[in-house]
Amino acid sequence: MKQLIGNLKGDKGIWSFVALLALFSFMPVFSASSNLAYIGHGTGNTLGYLLKHLGHILFGFLIIFLVHNVPYLYFRSISKWLLPLVWAVLALAMIKGTIVGGANASRWIQIPFVGISFQPSTFAALVLFVFVARYLSKTREHPIDFVESLKELWLPVFITLILILPSNFSTTALIFSMIVMLTFIGKYPVKYIGIIVGSGILFLMFFILVSKAFPDAKMFSRVRTWESRIENFSTDKPDEDDYQIEKAKIAIASGMIYGLGPGKSIQKNFLPQSSSDFIFAIIIEEYGLIGGLGVLSLYLLLLFRFVIASHKANTLFGKLVVIGLGFPMIFQAMINMAVAVELLPVTGQTLPLISSGGTSIWMTCIALGIIIGVTKKEEEITQELKNAAKREEALQKLIDRELEDEDNVEEGYSIEDKASNPMNAVLNK
Template identity: 30%
Template sequence: MIRMRNIDLTLFVVLLLFVIFGVVMVYSASYPYAYIQYDNAAHYFHRQLFWAVISSLFLIGAMIMPYQVYKKISPLFVMFTLTALVLVLIPGVGVERNFSTRWISIGGFLFQPVEFAKLTMLIYFAYFYSRKEAYIGHFGKGVIPPLIILAVIFGLLLGQPDLGSATLILFSCGMILFFTSIRFRHLFLLASVAVAVFIFFAMMSPYRIERITSFMDPFADAQGAGYQLVNSYISIHTGGIIGNGLGGSVQKLGYLPEAHTDFIMSIITEELGLFGVMIVLSFYFFLFIKGVRIAMSARDEFGKLLAIGITFQIIIQAFINLGAILGMLPITGITLPFISYGGSSLLITMISAGILLNISAFSNKYVEQEG
């Protein structure tokens, strides 16, 4: 039985504070657009606040539920994920926005199956490779089976299309595989195939090619493909060291699209300056250090691999988002974990963090008993 003294209260409190920070920034970044679209400046704020409360309850639930339970229901998670990703592609079921079909409407709320897929694949990979550690040197028996499921999910996500999320899941699962006892030549082969597949699908679509070329030189088409990135640059530049003050962004007044979702960090930089940037980066660095320590102290292989997967998935997602707003990576539509607007994204990320806390609590419990 997990007790409160076994919980990492520092990580728990920091997570809740950061979610509150995210809700505040969603309101600040969205109120002009929300007022124009819905005649209600607090439209996105109310929705994000609702999901923040719900997600916090799920965080506590995941923190209490023994993480070993997920091993038993991992196949069910995979079946549900595959079903949901197929349903989203069916006309009339999936909801299309911005030329992508990534949502299913449930009770007036939009749910993204890909968010569930992110966590499902981490659980499944950790479950499989923790059981097959003795066979990990056998490529066909000990390595390949989960990769088949991963390839199917990758293909379904390309059908939405959502290469960004597909790539995130690919890299996150790859990190789990990296921390097993897989042979180097097998790992090198898989990494080469993954890079080749990414390049192939990135270059086969004119839309994706435009995304890639626009981040290299956004000013070449500042009113077209480079519009978002150019306005992100302006937002970041005007923020300076201390920013323009909370609510003081100019770019959110119709200049920067997706200000409360993909580009919320640009608004944070404009309003809170370098100080705000350091707060956000410090949080992710803190979470990374905590996550690695939790993985290293896990009592079993499943807990270790799952903690590694959760930690790296959150950090890789943050890296992709921050790289996009800085023009270092193509714009993929990947949101900033814990901060960007989005209910299903916040919910799954908080559940993942709750599982991380539970793995930590079990380790602390055994240390306490051994002491």
């Protein structure tokens, strides 16, 4: 175990908080998956769901370990070449996407022969954040030309978002807002950011108007869902999402301070997405306000470590990629919690590292692997500087010792020794 921990390089704080979140996830997932175990006349045995989640977590940590050993600067070039692949997968999902586990908020792709469902929008977000960090770090030393940035930065961004938007508005909005934040931090001109945000809003309005004109088109089918969720959030009109929110609120109210205890949730039997979208409500019901605040604290501590890692990064790309991959992770967690307490309408965003679901966990682990890789490089540079300082100090001590020995030898020579020294005879000639 000590050898294994010794092989884990990078920020130990990030490793620790990620491990704590993953370990904590087993109990609520094991408890909340009971309703899934009964769906379709099942046996009610939740052990299979626990083992499946264990497999997702273990493979996720393997991903972190493998990715964090790859020099993070490699991802700078890889992101550019992965974008066409991302567009192809998103287009395929738009055409042949399927619904998995009742999660109708996003489209999935079934990978042939392996039986694994894959959500391409999460992979697209990962690639896009690295791509934006790459562009901002590349152009930092030169004044940004707006027209050129439209072609090199914003055109790939909007192509990706357009392919995600018809099936998943919340993910599109999350990605776009995080990219705007990243460009602001990366010193992209604010006036240009304003133009881009305004253009994005205008395009969204145009998309909604076109959906009104062609309501039967497949690609516009999710627009009605967006409208109903926003309308139901602002009114008292009953809806399926309202049903989930009501059950989540009952679960939160039942938990009170200390909770009902592990595995004793009642509302998990009524919440359709109790192990994914609404798992935070189950956590509070079983572990109380203390458990909910504990989970929130872990995410905030993880955010704090991301800020430190970004500050310590030795390259601009490293700083931006930590922000671009780390902040959306925490922001997604906050959205999930806000939905559970009805501060936001239902979005379908999972709780990173806690909610069940392989794609979400694995994409989060890839992002964490890259972030830890940045901190690993910083540690390596710091260690190299320390080793160089030690070598220089050792060399200086050796030189001082040689000089001291020479002085001692010269002081010990007698006049006769100096006169009889053959070398002196040569020098005198």
